[in-house]
Amino acid sequence: MSMFNTDRRSLLKGGAAMLAAAATMSSDQLLGYAKAWAQTSQWKPEPGAKINLLRWKRFVEAEDVAFMKIVDAFQKANNVTINVSNESYDDIQPKASVAANTGQGLDMVWGLYSLPFLFPSKCVDVTDVADYLGKKCGGWADSGKAYGMLNGKWIGIPVAATGGLVNYRVAAMEKAGHKEFPKDLAGFADLVKGMNKNGTPAGMALGHASGDANGWLHWALWAHGGKLIDKDNKVVVNSPETAKSLEYVKGLYDNFVPGTASWNDSSNNKAFLAGQLHLTVNGISIYVTAKKENPQIAEDMNHAHLPAGLDGKTRELHLGFPILIFSFSKYPQTCKAFTAFMLEPDQFNPWIEAAQGYLSHFLLDYDKNPVWTADPKTTPYRSVAQTASTPAGEAQMSENAAAAIADFVVVDMYANYCTGREDVKTAMASAERAAKRIFR
Amino acid sequence: MSTVQTSMPAQAAAAGEPSFWSRLSGNRNWAAFWFMLPTAAFLILFLAYPLGLGVWMSFTDERIGRAGAFVGIENYQWLWDDSIFWLSVFNTLFYTLIASAIKFAIGLYLALLLNRHMPFKAIIRSIVLIPFIVPTVLSAIAFWWIYDSQFSIISWSLIKLGLIHSNINFLGDTEWARASVIFANVWRGVPFVAITLLAGLQTVSPSLYEAATLDGATSWQRFRFITYPLLTPIIAVVMTFSVLFTFTDFQLIWALTRGGPVNATHLMATLSYQRGIISGRLGEGAAIATAMIPFLVAAIAISWFGMQRRKWQQGSNND
Numbered sequence: 001m002s003m004f005n006t007d008r009r010s011l012l013k014g015g016a017a018m019l020a021a022a023a024t025m026s027s028d029q030l031l032g033y034a035k036a037w038a039q040t041s042q043w044k045p046e047p048g049a050k051i052n053l054l055r056w057k058r059f060v061e062a063e064d065v066a067f068m069k070i071v072d073a074f075q076k077a078n079n080v081t082i083n084v085s086n087e088s089y090d091d092i093q094p095k096a097s098v099a100a101n102t103g104q105g106l107d108m109v110w111g112l113y114s115l116p117f118l119f120p121s122k123c124v125d126v127t128d129v130a131d132y133l134g135k136k137c138g139g140w141a142d143s144g145k146a147y148g149m150l151n152g153k154w155i156g157i158p159v160a161a162t163g164g165l166v167n168y169r170v171a172a173m174e175k176a177g178h179k180e181f182p183k184d185l186a187g188f189a190d191l192v193k194g195m196n197k198n199g200t201p202a203g204m205a206l207g208h209a210s211g212d213a214n215g216w217l218h219w220a221l222w223a224h225g226g227k228l229i230d231k232d233n234k235v236v237v238n239s240p241e242t243a244k245s246l247e248y249v250k251g252l253y254d255n256f257v258p259g260t261a262s263w264n265d266s267s268n269n270k271a272f273l274a275g276q277l278h279l280t281v282n283g284i285s286i287y288v289t290a291k292k293e294n295p296q297i298a299e300d301m302n303h304a305h306l307p308a309g310l311d312g313k314t315r316e317l318h319l320g321f322p323i324l325i326f327s328f329s330k331y332p333q334t335c336k337a338f339t340a341f342m343l344e345p346d347q348f349n350p351w352i353e354a355a356q357g358y359l360s361h362f363l364l365d366y367d368k369n370p371v372w373t374a375d376p377k378t379t380p381y382r383s384v385a386q387t388a389s390t391p392a393g394e395a396q397m398s399e400n401a402a403a404a405i406a407d408f409v410v411v412d413m414y415a416n417y418c419t420g421r422e423d424v425k426t427a428m429a430s431a432e433r434a435a436k437r438i439f440r
Numbered sequence: 441m442s443t444v445q446t447s448m449p450a451q452a453a454a455a456g457e458p459s460f461w462s463r464l465s466g467n468r469n470w471a472a473f474w475f476m477l478p479t480a481a482f483l484i485l486f487l488a489y490p491l492g493l494g495v496w497m498s499f500t501d502e503r504i505g506r507a508g509a510f511v512g513i514e515n516y517q518w519l520w521d522d523s524i525f526w527l528s529v530f531n532t533l534f535y536t537l538i539a540s541a542i543k544f545a546i547g548l549y550l551a552l553l554l555n556r557h558m559p560f561k562a563i564i565r566s567i568v569l570i571p572f573i574v575p576t577v578l579s580a581i582a583f584w585w586i587y588d589s590q591f592s593i594i595s596w597s598l599i600k601l602g603l604i605h606s607n608i609n610f611l612g613d614t615e616w617a618r619a620s621v622i623f624a625n626v627w628r629g630v631p632f633v634a635i636t637l638l639a640g641l642q643t644v645s646p647s648l649y650e651a652a653t654l655d656g657a658t659s660w661q662r663f664r665f666i667t668y669p670l671l672t673p674i675i676a677v678v679m680t681f682s683v684l685f686t687f688t689d690f691q692l693i694w695a696l697t698r699g700g701p702v703n704a705t706h707l708m709a710t711l712s713y714q715r716g717i718i719s720g721r722l723g724e725g726a727a728i729a730t731a732m733i734p735f736l737v738a739a740i741a742i743s744w745f746g747m748q749r750r751k752w753q754q755g756s757n758n759d
Binding site: 093094097100101118119121206207208257258259260261262263264267270271274276277399402403404405406407408412415416419421430433434437438440 | 503504506518521522523524588589590591606607609610611612613614617697698699700701702703704714715717718719720721724
């Protein structure tokens, strides 16, 4: 009977969620479903569990509303409490790190990139959850496995990724002489050059922007056959391939809108929405905002994957969102149950729909979600998991690769060369040394 | 400690042969020790322990979430030939030196102005304090917009005035970025220097100026031989603090540039945070932070030894 008890607070919360309901299932239906789910679930939440969950602060409001609905249904069905707190991209990792180091404060973190790999020994083994979801939802994409597994064990569940794809203005592209978005490196360079000539420049971050700068610069490195480390974690960044990619990026940078060396993660969003920037690499958030606030820009823009590399393959670094459970949590079963619950089709489908393309899935069945076809402009974001690679590239994702991303080793190499601070050889040598310091 | 001596015989007489305990309880030094203990414990717990821990950490390979092993000076060896580290050392010294000098010059000038009799003196003095009152992060974000590469109000105004043709790359160009962060730091730091020096100026007796004027001293002479010598002790204190604050600045840089472009504005404090917390290498971050200590000790030592000298204390020529 206690399952049906609701206190005033949760009623209020439920009411708010109902008002805000944007997706298909109503709160009541969701609650009923959640109760049924809880009965059959293999993870039985600890009675009276109280979980502190930290997540990144939303970029798309409807996504957050849908997420809170899931949280709410889970709370009521299982009679547990989940406190959700939000932090901006930049602050989430320091907070999670402090919790990991002190062993208190948080039970779960839904963070960025490779967060679980920064402190793998503090993460609960969630192989059972991953196997359950994989079986139920069409299996994990390879990139999903790479983002979640360490030595055959899942240390985090890659909930979704936000794809760093090309956002471009259609008219500006056509004026630069490209009917279609270019599919190879030469075509892409030509497009950027042409757009600059027409006074409708492109621009991508070369500053310390953890999402944007790391994303496209790793693509540039990989596209030319360069890599920071090989399969065995040996530093191999100082190579002719890397040199080629440096020249390529310099060619792009010289045609960018001025100031990209100082850009952070929000700079290109602002400039694009103000009509001063006509091509950049970003999540879908620019388009989502434009639809609401600036329909002319939304009308004239589209998305595409970055062009294939010299070997014909496209490999991109997208911003993964893994969720992890701390080993010092007193309620691991509740955390596991919640993780599984939120990735179930009945929750996940309305959620990614609400996110409007901002969240791309790693579980293959979700390719069928109508969000990817209803608006053709979101379709490129469907295949984010197929092109995604972890920061480690060919190697196993690790603490060290996570540290290299956080220390901007690759970004600094390109920025050093493009801004003329160092020549090709010195830029590569500095990056090599910085990488060796990390992979020692 | 003659007082101790006098109090003891009285007790001894009462108790016959004085026990160790009664001798101890009558000892004022022993009592003083207990009175000082809370403060000492506080200082050890919140100042000495974290400092010691930080220094110890710099000799380990500790990472976030797991304890480290002792690795000797390995972290320092890596830093020794790390060009980014040396760049950050240069940046920190450059930033501290230039910003402190400008802050001193403007602060002193402002203090002298504010020390004059003028209408609305109190209000003007409080207005000067505003930059100091605004939380650093807020002012940093305001400056971030002012320096934005696309939406800078400065670039916009200059373009509208027809003085320049394209946006100034405030935070994207190495030289501009350094100048911009120094300007923001000066804007923030001037009020502290100005108001403190003003307080010092107010303690200078007006009769000295009157006497000097009667002797026909020019205003420069009055400043050079009265104001400046009497202000020296305050200047020493203010500049020590100003240098310390600037040297350890973090928020402003972190909010404005994250140490970019290409690490041109990375200070030791921001690099230590990036390596220690963001990329999880606590040992290495601690090593960078520890490397700041000699510089800070030197800054304190200079003013400390300076203050010991009577010339500094009293402004006369007798050392």
